[in-house]
Amino acid sequence: MAEFDLPLEQLRAYRPDVRRPDDLQAFWDATIEESRALAEPPRTERVETGMTLVDTHDVTFSGFGGHPIRAWAHVPAGASGPLPAVVEFHGYSGGRSLAWQNQVFATAGYVHLTVDSRGQGWKAVGATPDPTADAGLSTEPGVMTKGIADKDTYYYRRLFTDAALAVDAARALPWVDAARVAVTGASQGGGLAIAAGALNHDVVAVATDVPFLCHFERALAISDRDPYGEIVRHLARYRDRVEQTLDVLSYFDGANLAALAQAPALFSVGLRDQTCPPSTVYAAFNHWGGDDKEMAVYRFNDHEGGGEHHVPRKLAFLAQHLR
Numbered sequence: 433m434a435e436f437d438l439p440l441e442q443l444r445a446y447r448p449d450v451r452r453p454d455d456l457q458a459f460w461d462a463t464i465e466e467s468r469a470l471a472e473p474p475r476t477e478r479v480e481t482g483m484t485l486v487d488t489h490d491v492t493f494s495g496f497g498g499h500p501i502r503a504w505a506h507v508p509a510g511a512s513g514p515l516p517a518v519v520e521f522h523g524y525s526g527g528r529s530l531a532w533q534n535q536v537f538a539t540a541g542y543v544h545l546t547v548d549s550r551g552q553g554w555k556a557v558g559a560t561p562d563p564t565a566d567a568g569l570s571t572e573p574g575v576m577t578k579g580i581a582d583k584d585t586y587y588y589r590r591l592f593t594d595a596a597l598a599v600d601a602a603r604a605l606p607w608v609d610a611a612r613v614a615v616t617g618a619s620q621g622g623g624l625a626i627a628a629g630a631l632n633h634d635v636v637a638v639a640t641d642v643p644f645l646c647h648f649e650r651a652l653a654i655s656d657r658d659p660y661g662e663i664v665r666h667l668a669r670y671r672d673r674v675e676q677t678l679d680v681l682s683y684f685d686g687a688n689l690a691a692l693a694q695a696p697a698l699f700s701v702g703l704r705d706q707t708c709p710p711s712t713v714y715a716a717f718n719h720w721g722g723d724d725k726e727m728a729v730y731r732f733n734d735h736e737g738g739g740e741h742h743v744p745r746k747l748a749f750l751a752q753h754l755r
Contacts, residue, residue, distance in 0.1 A: 433734060435703050437710045446711055447718040451682040459683055460631055467593050470498030474601040481532040485509050485539060488531045493601035495594035502559040503547040504528050506538035507607050514609035516754035517543040517602045521595055521617035521624035524659050527558020540747055545602045576662035580680055588684045595624040596631040612636060612754045620644045623686050630689040637753035638697045639746050642737040644708050646686035647715035657707045687715040696724040698749040700742055702733035
């Protein structure tokens with residue numbers, strides 16, 4: 433697929449006016465405060481994986497509404513801490529996977545909390561339901577339109593809160609130095625990393641790859657791919673809900689949340705990415721509230737972005753801010 437979005441020199445300066453609600457900060461402050469008031473200390477249970485260099489623990493922590501959220505904590509074998517931690521969120525339809533999988537950050541010396549996405553896990557193994565009545569009516573298959581009629585019931589209110597409280601849970605683990613916790617993720621996981629960095633000020637670094645959930649109105653206009661396509665199909669049927677829906681989405685737009693974040697950030701973008709178009713990634717990057725930020729550009733790549741080639745750069749970024 434050819435480059436289809438703005439030229440790189442225009443992307444670097446792309447800082448669009450994004451629909452932004454006046455009560456954005458108040459909405460999220462109240463949301464996080466309400467769920468923190470219901471939170472219990474995380475529970476951990478050691479599991480056997482056959483791996484000798486990493487100890488893995490099954491973690492359950494309190495997310496939105498006090499709902500139990502599952503995660504794996506991968507810890508360098510025999511470590512007692514305190515160690516820096518990396519909290520990882522996953523792409524759309526993914527989950528924490530199996531206990532023996534995805535241990536790169538632990539082998540690099542970090543406590544690695546790999547977090548489920550509630551109600552997902554249809555392409556990678558998950559273990560967390562979405563126990564709420566707020567799924568809404570007439571939703572497109574997937575989660576993009578669950579509860580989308582109102583900001584209070586929208587699915588991503590719950591998922592973003594889970595992400596922010598996952599940082600609280602990581603800081604409470606016995607092996608973790610609470611002053612050194614970073615967040616990361618790709619695609620939806622990248623959007624969740626932005627949300628966590630914006631909504632939990634204890635985050636000390638954010639590494640977000642080809643982030644989803646940014647600059648919704650631009651994405652809906654130029655991308656034909658799912659998951660944004662779920663919203664397009666919904667609005668094609670419910671033509672009278674366009675402005676209402678866009679108003680709801682503005683509370684969850686990564687470009688708006690990025691403006692609330694201050695931690696150092698490493699973004700990555702694929703200039704041929706039709707799932708999360710480059711201009712939507714740059715919208716979040718250029719609205720980032722902190723000055724310490726950098727963008728890794730992969731000119732010939734689609735939604736895979738930097739893939740395995742980006743891992744060393746991410747590890748160097750994390751070492752810079754966590755060691």
